[in-house]
Every structure is written in structure tokens, then in C-alpha cells.
Amino acid sequence: xxxxxxxxxxxxxxxxxxxxxxxxxxxxxxxxxxxxxxxxxxxxxxxxxxxxxxxxxxxxxxxxxxxxxxxxxxxxxxxxxxxxxxxxxxxxxxxxxxxxxxxxxxxxxxxxxxxxxxxxxxxxxxxxxxxxxxxxxxxxxxxxxxxxxxxxxxxxxxxxxxxxxxxxxxxxxxxxxxxxxxxxxxxxxxxxxxxxxxxxxxxxxxxxxxxxxxxxxxxxxxxxxxxxxxxxxxxxxxxxxxxxxxxxxxxxxxxxxxxxxxxxxxxxxxxxxxxxxxxxxxxxxxxxxxxxxxxxxxxxxxxxxxxxxxxxxxxxxxxxxxxxxxxxxxxxxxxxxxxxxxxxxxxxxxxxxxxxxxxxxxxxxxxxxxxxxxxxxxxxxxxxxxxxxxxxx
Amino acid sequence: xxxxxxxxxxxxxxxxxxxxxxxxxxxxxxxxxxxxxxxxxxxxxxxxxxxxxxxxxxxxxxxxxxxxxxxxxxxxxxxxxxxxxxxxxxxxxxxxxxxxxxxxxxxxxxxxxxxxxxxxxxxxxxxxxxxxxxxxxxxxxxxxxxxxxxxxxxxxxxxxxxxxxxxxxxxxxxxxxxxxxxxxxxxxxxxxxxxxxxxxxxxxxxxxxxxxxxxxxxxxxxxxxxxxxxxxxxxxxxxxxxxxxxxxxxxxxxxxxxxxxxxxxxxxxxxxxxxxxxxxxxxxxxxxxxxxxxxxxxxxxxxxxxxxxxxxxxxxxxxxxxxxxxxxxxxxxxxxxxxxxxxxxxxxxxxxxxxxxxxxxxxxxxxxxxxxxxxxxxxx
Numbered sequence: 001x002x003x004x005x006x007x008x009x010x011x012x013x014x015x016x017x018x019x020x021x022x023x024x025x026x027x028x029x030x031x032x033x034x035x036x037x038x039x040x041x042x043x044x045x046x047x048x049x050x051x052x053x054x055x056x057x058x059x060x061x062x063x064x065x066x067x068x069x070x071x072x073x074x075x076x077x078x079x080x081x082x083x084x085x086x087x088x089x090x091x092x093x094x095x096x097x098x099x100x101x102x103x104x105x106x107x108x109x110x111x112x113x114x115x116x117x118x119x120x121x122x123x124x125x126x127x128x129x130x131x132x133x134x135x136x137x138x139x140x141x142x143x144x145x146x147x148x149x150x151x152x153x154x155x156x157x158x159x160x161x162x163x164x165x166x167x168x169x170x171x172x173x174x175x176x177x178x179x180x181x182x183x184x185x186x187x188x189x190x191x192x193x194x195x196x197x198x199x200x201x202x203x204x205x206x207x208x209x210x211x212x213x214x215x216x217x218x219x220x221x222x223x224x225x226x227x228x229x230x231x232x233x234x235x236x237x238x239x240x241x242x243x244x245x246x247x248x249x250x251x252x253x254x255x256x257x258x259x260x261x262x263x264x265x266x267x268x269x270x271x272x273x274x275x276x277x278x279x280x281x282x283x284x285x286x287x288x289x290x291x292x293x294x295x296x297x298x299x300x301x302x303x304x305x306x307x308x309x310x311x312x313x314x315x316x317x318x319x320x321x322x323x324x325x326x327x328x329x330x331x332x333x334x335x336x337x338x339x340x341x342x343x344x345x346x347x348x349x350x351x352x353x354x355x356x357x358x359x360x361x362x363x364x365x366x367x368x369x370x371x372x373x374x375x376x377x378x379x380x381x382x383x384x385x386x387x388x389x390x391x392x393x
Numbered sequence: 394x395x396x397x398x399x400x401x402x403x404x405x406x407x408x409x410x411x412x413x414x415x416x417x418x419x420x421x422x423x424x425x426x427x428x429x430x431x432x433x434x435x436x437x438x439x440x441x442x443x444x445x446x447x448x449x450x451x452x453x454x455x456x457x458x459x460x461x462x463x464x465x466x467x468x469x470x471x472x473x474x475x476x477x478x479x480x481x482x483x484x485x486x487x488x489x490x491x492x493x494x495x496x497x498x499x500x501x502x503x504x505x506x507x508x509x510x511x512x513x514x515x516x517x518x519x520x521x522x523x524x525x526x527x528x529x530x531x532x533x534x535x536x537x538x539x540x541x542x543x544x545x546x547x548x549x550x551x552x553x554x555x556x557x558x559x560x561x562x563x564x565x566x567x568x569x570x571x572x573x574x575x576x577x578x579x580x581x582x583x584x585x586x587x588x589x590x591x592x593x594x595x596x597x598x599x600x601x602x603x604x605x606x607x608x609x610x611x612x613x614x615x616x617x618x619x620x621x622x623x624x625x626x627x628x629x630x631x632x633x634x635x636x637x638x639x640x641x642x643x644x645x646x647x648x649x650x651x652x653x654x655x656x657x658x659x660x661x662x663x664x665x666x667x668x669x670x671x672x673x674x675x676x677x678x679x680x681x682x683x684x685x686x687x688x689x690x691x692x693x694x695x696x697x698x699x700x701x702x703x704x705x706x707x708x709x710x711x712x713x714x715x716x717x718x719x720x721x722x723x724x725x726x727x728x729x730x731x732x733x734x735x736x737x738x739x740x741x742x743x744x745x746x747x748x749x750x751x752x753x754x755x756x757x758x759x760x761x762x763x764x765x766x767x768x769x770x771x772x773x
Binding site for chain 1: 519521522523524525526529546548549569570590591592593594595596600602660661662663666669671672721725728729732733735736737738739743744746747750751754755758760761763764
């Protein structure tokens, strides 16, 4: 048991710090904060990381990863948050990328991995369906063989940023079988293929990120199938574990908690700041202690991963606690904003006109943040997984 | 012990419940809040015709003379139907301040117009630095002969831009946080020096920041006595607090019912998700939250005839605290149990939750009222 940083670690920390100081992430962040320039900002930032060789810390070196150990990854995340630098979009780098380099063939690796790393290809995830949410295995989108191709028909829902995507990775049914998990295949589909339509789903925070994606006789080469036909569920499961670990967003929560502290130092009531309000202090430190614990839970999971393979049921715990903490931070932010958390700023009444600089942001975070305990497999499903696989119930 | 409604109250409940069930719909509501003033003037006329605008006003001023129970009955139905109207700002805040504190002449001029639905009003009582503290007022009113000169800015004035007249809390003496020295003035919305920054709230309704620059108001527009406005303001806000808690209860019970119905219809793993015990227990918690809130609402309503008693003050603080906490819990669970659908703009669930969020922070959130409850319960 020792978490002191070695001389090499400290040198690495210095290197990361210098990089962020030079990279000036606030420019990308500025672009990302506006819907019209969101994609541009993300891609621009990802290319900066790519040029530095740091865009995929977790990938094996032979596929273009940074080859960092757990400590280095941890240092990197801490510094990233300290520098207020954006995170990468997970769909390519954290989700489909690992599936392709683990289960894909050489041609697929050669074809898809470079675009994921460079940020030239934007990916989205086609898992959930209108009738298949928590019960993902009941999905109905079907792919029927036709010569060297599949013909895909069906609908995927809650597809984040499908409007920007060049590619979608999909779970499709290639065979009707008695056990719903069997007969599912993992397909990579070019979003430009005729027969695909994307319809937006307006969400309760007023921001457009979610979509429904419809497939109407969409022709997909069988060469775009990952691994064996009918084995998609196995590949998807390993991906889900990665997704859940990523959803925990520990570093991001640390930065948000710090922002909350700064807001509380300015917000006043009864002639004093909220940071000295005992109720606020109690709520803040309750979250802080949970987050301090989760930070080490994450390190324990990562250390275990470094020793053997992919994260297992522990990733469910990370997802539950991580999203609960995110929502607790959102709620406290919203309450700190008080009545001003209810205001919707627009072109006619900007944040400056209203005279409150974080209420609008707090509201958006709070409303969309409700989704965190739903997506990536709802927290109820995660608890089922822990009960079954860890507790043996 | 009797928790049943009188015949008249039952009729009021029936008429409101019929309106919400038959004449009003979520689709109509979404259309209404997109109108420039945030509500439909036709709806307001309808409410006037139904007699609802008269409910809380004293009979002396031409009102129905309704008590806390009457108001509770009406507001709960508004919550159930997610009714978007200026009832809170125009009637409960602006109207009741006049009714309780203004001179006979002012009341005779204005209250009948309110009851007829001809006048829109607002109570401007919040300031940026004050958070929930009513006595924290920097906006100043300085006497100049027969006039007062008002300068300052009030924030989050509900219905602020549609209002024809506003009542503004100002400081006429003392320091920024003093309880003494608050005075309320009736101000015309189009008076020289008055300007407004209008915006939308997350529940779709409108509010504004009110800027007052050298606004001249005649001394006879003072309501509730010079320097003595805080007591009146507190009384009005206390009554309105009970009112919005009843509305919140309506929202909560509707969310609970919607969630139960959804859980019966939505199938996953081959069965209705409502058959899972873990979800059943969560819906039982939602139901319990509603019942506990209802009990405190009745408790505070029963003590409302002794508004200044420590008993009523405790009831009110406990009510707003619990409504805030339970409302948030019910709202969060309603979204969670609806899954992805819960965070869409299309479904009414998110909109009920947004209204709950606005009500939660209005007149002090759960933490604020918990601290006041502690001050009364644990005082040495």
C-alpha cells in the first residue's frame, strides 16, 4: 500500500502540466460550449491530443495508445481537470475502439482505428431501441443476409450526437433464437448509407444531443461485422464495462465540486456567503467524502485492470456511485443558485442581463444530469448485476 | 377532528378538477407558455368567469372571502393539471398585498379589476444579493415632499413583464438587513424610470428583472405603512407559501400516478416493469411522500387562522421544507422510472418536475426553512 509518486511520476506530471499550459484548452472549451461549434471544438481538441500521442491512454501501444500505467493515467486525469481541459468523446475512443482492436480482424483494425484516433471519424452508439432499454437483449433491429451484405431494418433510440456521426456501431439481430442474448451481431455502419434517417429528440434541458436513428433496408457489407455472427452480445458486454467505468467521471466530478465551492464563496444570504452556511457545508462535505472514496475505488479498479483484463462487475459499482455523485453535485449547484436556477437565459436576456452567472448552467446540468442514472444501463440494472455476479444472489 | 371539505369547498374542488380533466390539456399548456406573456388571456378570462380569481379576496373588497382551505383546494388542482397562469403573482402576491394592506380607496379601485381578470400585477420583493431573506433590501425610496423617489433593481419578478402594476419592496430607513425600514409601494409598470428585462423560467412561465431609476411615486401609493412593510410582506408570502405547497402536492401526486400507470404498461424482460419489487417499493415511497406532504399541508392549513402563532410558523417551515425535499425525490424518481422517456421534452413528466423545481426555490428552499424550523424548535 503506497500511493506516493515516484521521481519518474513527478517528471511525468511536469510533462503533462507543461503540455496543458501550452495547449490552451480554453479555446477548445469555448467552442464546445456553443452548440454550433461543439463538434469543431471537440475535434480540434482531440487532434491536439492526437499530435501529442495522448489521445488514447488506455489503448495498447501497438494500436496507437499511450502505454501509460495506472499512476500515469491518474496523474493525467488530475492534471486535465486542473487545467479545465475537455474530455474526449467516448464513443470512438472508449467504446468501439477497444472492441475493434480486441475482436476485429486486421483489415478492420487497419481501416477503422486511425480515424478513431485522429478524430476524423465521429462515432455514435446504436444499442437501445424504443422497446429495448434496460432489457437490451430484447432488441429487434434485424440484419438479414443478402449475398455478401446484410439488409438492416429497425430503430435505435437515445443515440447521442448521431447528427454528427460518420459511423454507428450497432447491435442487430441476425438470428431469432430462444435465448435473446444469442443471435445478436455487432455491425459497423456508415451513416451515409441510403435508408438511414436521424430524427432529433428534444430533451428537457433544451439542448439537442439525442436522436432516434431509423434503418430502412440499409445495405451493410458483412465485412463490417465484428467477430463471429451471433456473438455480438459477448463483445458488447465487454464494451459496456468500459462504458460504465467511463460514465463514473470521477475527475469531472472533482472539477465540478471545485466550481461549486467557488460559486458558494460568492453567493450571499443574510449578509454572509453560502460557503459559511452550516447546511451548505454539511451537504458539500457529504458529497466530497463520497467522491474521495470513489476516487480510490476507481484507482483500485484500474490497478486490478492493469494486472489482468477488462473491468468486471466493479464497473457497475463505479457507475452507480459516480452518477449518484454527479447528480448530488448538480442538485447542490441548482439549490445554490436558488431562484436564479430557474431562469432560462437566451439572446434577449443573457446571463449578464439577468445578473446571475451560474444559474443557467446549473439548471442545464441538473436537468440533463437526470439521464446519468438511466443511460449506460440504468442504476437499477447495475444493482442487479452486482447482486448476481458479485454477491452470488 | 374533521378533515373533510365543506359543501362549498367540494364544489370548488369539483369545478377545478373538471376543468383540469376536461378543458385543459398538456398540449394546450405547452401552447400557452409559448405565448409572449407566458399564459393565455382567454384562460385568465375563463378563470375569472369561474369565480376563481375572487377566492382569496375579502368580502369587504368584493371577494369570495375564502380561507386557507379554499385556496388549498384550488391550488392542488392547478398543480395536478400543470396549469400555466399568473394566479400566484397576480392574485396571491399582488392582489393579497392590496387586500391585506392597502387603503380602502386603492382596494376599491384595483381589487374588482383583479377579480374581473382586467388587471395583471406583480410583487417585486427579491434582490440579487438577498437570496431568500425578505428584509435584505437595497432598493431605496427617499421622501421628496409628497413623493418618494425609488432607485434600485428587483430580480425574478414573476409575471413582471405582463404586469400593469407592481408592488415593490424598498428600503426607506435603516441598514440593508434591518427588519425595520422596509416599505411597499404601488408602481405603474409604465411609470417613467421603470424598465424590465424579461425572461423565461424553466417551467415555461415568465419573470423579469425590474430596474427602477428615479421613479417618482406619490406617498398615497405606500402600502402597509412607512418602514413597516416587512410584516405585511411576510404575511402575504406565508399565505402564498401554503398555496404553492398545495400546488406542489398536486404536481407530486400527478407524477406518482403517471409513473404507476407507466410501470404497468412498459414491458421489459417480458413483463411489466411495475412487477419488479424494487420498483414497486420505490413507487410506494413516492406515494408515502405525497401522503406525508398532504398531512403537513392540512396541518399548516388548520393553523392558518393564527398566522403569527409559533405553532403555525413551525407548521409552515416544516411544510415548505418537506415539500421541497419530497417534491425533489418524487420528481427524480418519476424521471428515473420513465427511463429515457423521462428526459424528453415530449413527455409531460419533465415539465411537472421543472415546475416543482421552480416552486422548491420560491419563498425559500428546503434548507432555508429547515434552518428556520430549527431556530424555533431548538431555541434555548
